[in-house]
Amino acid sequence: xxxxxxxxxxxxxxxxxxxxxxxxxxxxxxxxxxxxxxxxxxxxxxxxxxxxxxxxxxxxxxxxxxxxxxxxxxxxxxxxxxxxxxxxxxxxxxxxxxxxxxxxxxxxxxxxxxxxxxxxxxxxxxxxxxxxxxxxxxxxxxxxxxxxxxxxxxxxxxxxxxxxxxxxxxxxxxxxxxxxxxxxxxxxxxxxxxxxxxxxxxxxxxxxxxxxxxxxxxxxxxxxxxxxxxxxxxxxxxxxxxxxxxxxxxxxxxxxxxxxxxxxxxxxxxxxxxxxxxxxxxxxxxxxxxxxxxxxxxxxxxxxxxxxxxxxxxxxxxxxxxxxxxxxxxxxxxxxxxxxxxxxxxxxxxxxxxxxxxxxxxxxxxxxxxxxxxxxxxxxxxxxxxxxxx
Numbered sequence: 001x002x003x004x005x006x007x008x009x010x011x012x013x014x015x016x017x018x019x020x021x022x023x024x025x026x027x028x029x030x031x032x033x034x035x036x037x038x039x040x041x042x043x044x045x046x047x048x049x050x051x052x053x054x055x056x057x058x059x060x061x062x063x064x065x066x067x068x069x070x071x072x073x074x075x076x077x078x079x080x081x082x083x084x085x086x087x088x089x090x091x092x093x094x095x096x097x098x099x100x101x102x103x104x105x106x107x108x109x110x111x112x113x114x115x116x117x118x119x120x121x122x123x124x125x126x127x128x129x130x131x132x133x134x135x136x137x138x139x140x141x142x143x144x145x146x147x148x149x150x151x152x153x154x155x156x157x158x159x160x161x162x163x164x165x166x167x168x169x170x171x172x173x174x175x176x177x178x179x180x181x182x183x184x185x186x187x188x189x190x191x192x193x194x195x196x197x198x199x200x201x202x203x204x205x206x207x208x209x210x211x212x213x214x215x216x217x218x219x220x221x222x223x224x225x226x227x228x229x230x231x232x233x234x235x236x237x238x239x240x241x242x243x244x245x246x247x248x249x250x251x252x253x254x255x256x257x258x259x260x261x262x263x264x265x266x267x268x269x270x271x272x273x274x275x276x277x278x279x280x281x282x283x284x285x286x287x288x289x290x291x292x293x294x295x296x297x298x299x300x301x302x303x304x305x306x307x308x309x310x311x312x313x314x315x316x317x318x319x320x321x322x323x324x325x326x327x328x329x330x331x332x333x334x335x336x337x338x339x340x341x342x343x344x345x346x347x348x349x350x351x352x353x354x355x356x357x358x359x360x361x362x363x364x365x366x367x368x369x370x371x372x373x374x375x376x377x378x379x380x381x382x383x384x385x386x387x388x389x390x
């Protein structure tokens with residue numbers, strides 16, 4: 001595999017020899033899969049292997065991912081204010097009769113779990129469903145060191161969805177890591193798959209697929225898109241939300257992620273799509289760079305997600321920007337309380353955290369909160385200023 005050619009003008013760090021050897025093992029596994037499929041695989045299959053191939057994929061291997069030593073920073077890594085605000089929302093739901101349990105998908109470093117348990121010790125149980133054995137081990141080590149024994153013993157790690165779950169479901173930056181299909185419009189729509197050309201992976205058109213048919217339906221609703229337009233399509237929302245709905249009895253679901261409503265997602269001027277890669281805090285768009293060593297994501301189509309949730313059996317509460325959601329759940333009051341009697345440097349750090357989480361030009365608008373519920377009719381005032389579906 002040749003080094004990246006820096007087509008985007010972004011200087012990417014060169015991994016050490018051990019990391020490159022690790023990446024090459026994954027490359028060989030993907031090449032073998034391509035050969036088994038007759039010379040090309042869908043990008044969704046490539047992305048699945050690049051992120052989740054056992055022992056080799058980005059989320060499956062024992063490489064740093066979060067924070068300064070990793071590739072990207074999530075809201076719980078920026079500030080515990082994020083977890084505090086989610087805890088306040090959970091507390092308001094529990095006060096209306098929701099069961100005091102949390103199920104978190106993809107718990108990352110474990111910081112969000114710690115922040116919520118510390119801010120809301122009345123929770124009776126905190127379940128984590130994470131497919132990465134490496135991340136589970138890191139979470140267990142971090143949380144056992146961070147939390148009191150009483151709080152730590154409330155945590156349970158799951159291998160599969162629970163049955164008849166009652167409580168609050170959290171999915172923070174989970175949907176963006178679901179494998180997507182990549183589509184391109186020339187004279188007509190075509191799906192782009194992945195092939196191997198001897199020195200590296202390359203795009204290759206695939207014959208008509210279900211993803212192409214769905215993209216045609218989307219275009220028929222939104223209006224014609226220009227030629228040479230490229231974007232992504234996530235067909236995993238429906239099975240994921242259907243399975244989640246079947247596992248829930250009386251539950252509220254809060255999905256927090258970066259994304260757009262569909263008209264903005266497939267905006268004519270957004271002709272290169274939303275596919276985004278993270279490598280040591282460099283953001284670029286080449287998913288074929290060092291497979292297994294970088295994160296690959298795509299923005300969330302919140303309209304498609306809401307449609308899938310409703311079809312699966314959820315009621316849609318609404319969609320709102322992360323900034324508005326956090327502000328409605330006490331972000332400013334708590335930040336001011338924490339800043340009291342602090343040195344100016346600490347006060348500035350808290351102000352910077354608030355700005356990063358809530359300002360529109362930071363995470364405040366690009367990140368959104370989609371709220372769902374099943375078997376309940378709870379009031380969620382924080383969502384009232386956002387979009388109400390249905």
